Amino acid sequence: MLRLPKFELCTPHTVAEAVKLLAECPGAMLVAGGTDLVPNMKHELFTPPRLVSLANVRELRGICTRDDGSLVIGAMTSLADVAASDLVRAHAPALAQACSLIAGPQLRTMGTLGGNVLLDTRCQWYNQTYFWRQALGFCMKKDGEVCHVVKGGKNCVAAASNDSAPTLMTLGAMLDLVGPSGPRSVPIDEFWVADGIYNKQLAKDELLVSIRVPKPPAGHRGAYGKLRDRGSIDFPLLGVAVRLDLDASGAVEHVDIVVTALAAQPKRITKVLELLRGTRPGTPQFDESVAQAAALAHKQCKPLANIPGDADYRREMVPVYVKRTLHAAARGEGPVHHV
Ligand SMILES: Cc1cc2nc3c(=O)[nH]c(=O)nc-3n(C[C@H](O)[C@H](O)[C@H](O)COP(=O)(O)OP(=O)(O)OC[C@H]3O[C@@H](n4cnc5c(N)ncnc54)[C@H](O)[C@@H]3O)c2cc1C
Numbered sequence: 001m002l003r004l005p006k007f008e009l010c011t012p013h014t015v016a017e018a019v020k021l022l023a024e025c026p027g028a029m030l031v032a033g034g035t036d037l038v039p040n041m042k043h044e045l046f047t048p049p050r051l052v053s054l055a056n057v058r059e060l061r062g063i064c065t066r067d068d069g070s071l072v073i074g075a076m077t078s079l080a081d082v083a084a085s086d087l088v089r090a091h092a093p094a095l096a097q098a099c100s101l102i103a104g105p106q107l108r109t110m111g112t113l114g115g116n117v118l119l120d121t122r123c124q125w126y127n128q129t130y131f132w133r134q135a136l137g138f139c140m141k142k143d144g145e146v147c148h149v150v151k152g153g154k155n156c157v158a159a160a161s162n163d164s165a166p167t168l169m170t171l172g173a174m175l176d177l178v179g180p181s182g183p184r185s186v187p188i189d190e191f192w193v194a195d196g197i198y199n200k201q202l203a204k205d206e207l208l209v210s211i212r213v214p215k216p217p218a219g220h221r222g223a224y225g226k227l228r229d230r231g232s233i234d235f236p237l238l239g240v241a242v243r244l245d246l247d248a249s250g251a252v253e254h255v256d257i258v259v260t261a262l263a264a265q266p267k268r269i270t271k272v273l274e275l276l277r278g279t280r281p282g283t284p285q286f287d288e289s290v291a292q293a294a295a296l297a298h299k300q301c302k303p304l305a306n307i308p309g310d311a312d313y314r315r316e317m318v319p320v321y322v323k324r325t326l327h328a329a330a331r332g333e334g335p336v337h338h339v
Pocket residue numbers: 029030031032033034035036037038039054075076079101102103104107110111112113114115116117118119120161162163164206207208209233234235236
């Protein structure tokens with residue numbers, strides 16, 4: 001049986017109190033639903049002297065819209081609530097779909113959107129017990145100096161595996177953060193860095209308060225496609241988020257495709273707007289452009305052997321999922337996954 005290392009547990013009731021408790025203890029960490037952090041602590045990937053639980057901070061929960069039409073989701077809102085919310089389904093369908101496919105029902109009840117955005121990167125050589133990692137000689141993400149995925153590699157390439165992240169990128173979301181020096185907001189597009197050891201621009205003493213999604217245009221469509229081993233619970237082997245905005249005549253005005261679970265940060269597929277702009281779903285021209293976008297995505301994506309699932313297989317599934325997810329978005333359907 002894996003035991004948790006010893007730690008002090010603090011249970012603040014306000015954001016201000018949480019920020020103070022975090023700042024005053026070097027190495028302290030926040031815990032939201034604990035569905036990722038607790039297993040990681042059992043694997044001794046993290047051994048914080050103090051955990052600051054956000055469970056009682058009520059101001060961090062809930063979903064609402066602002067006067068400017070933007071959608072605001074508190075960081076402590078559960079994945080199940082995000083997935084079931086009519087507001088989210090209407091305003092940000094791809095996000096609702098992604099949240100509905102994260103882990104299994106119990107984990108979606110405990111797990112939060114904030115914890116998902118800030119999920120640690122994953123690697124088959126890292127998400128293992130201390131004993132297992134020690135037997136291998138560790139790796140540079142934790143306790144060691146080498147990379148087992150890229151021999152001789154100088155950078156960790158553990159995979160961003162949070163299903164919400166690519167959808168929030170297509171939606172142009174903003175992250176509202178707060179730390180000892182006050183609040184700041186950052187576009188999610190600028191939040192990630194290509195470093196699997198720590199792939200986010202969040203200081204260790206900062207807290208994510210809310211996720212803000214700007215009001216989408218009337219013709220907004222979105223969908224999420226997820227490849228995974230077991231349809232009922234697994235992390236993504238590949239995640240594809242699609243945004244498709246149609247103009248008043250039903251033609252494509254804007255398109256965005258972001259792919260995840262390949263490398264340390266989600267990847268935007270470039271040059272797809274040129275292919276799809278002006279085409280109308282349901283026409284041969286649209287179908288042809290979708291096929292070209294899928295081929296382009298295949299060219300631009302080169303998964304590594306960082307997470308389970310053969311890298312060549314995952315690469316071949318990129319165009320399949322891009323194509324299916326684009327068609328699902330055009331039909332106002334989704335998510336795309338196997339069961
Ligand atoms: C069997 C299993 C399957 C899973 N499958 C998936 C999957 O398919 N897709 C997926 O994306 N995830 C999956 N997960 C991971 C996890 O359940 C989810 O990502 C969940 O959303 C994490 O949220 P949490 O509230 O439990 O985060 P926690 O575990 O509490 O925290 C995660 C990290 O975020 C930090 N954090 C949390 N909230 C804040 C905040 N407000 N401000 C600053 N830092 C914060 C914590 O310090 C920690 O580093 C799976 C987990 C398990 C055990």
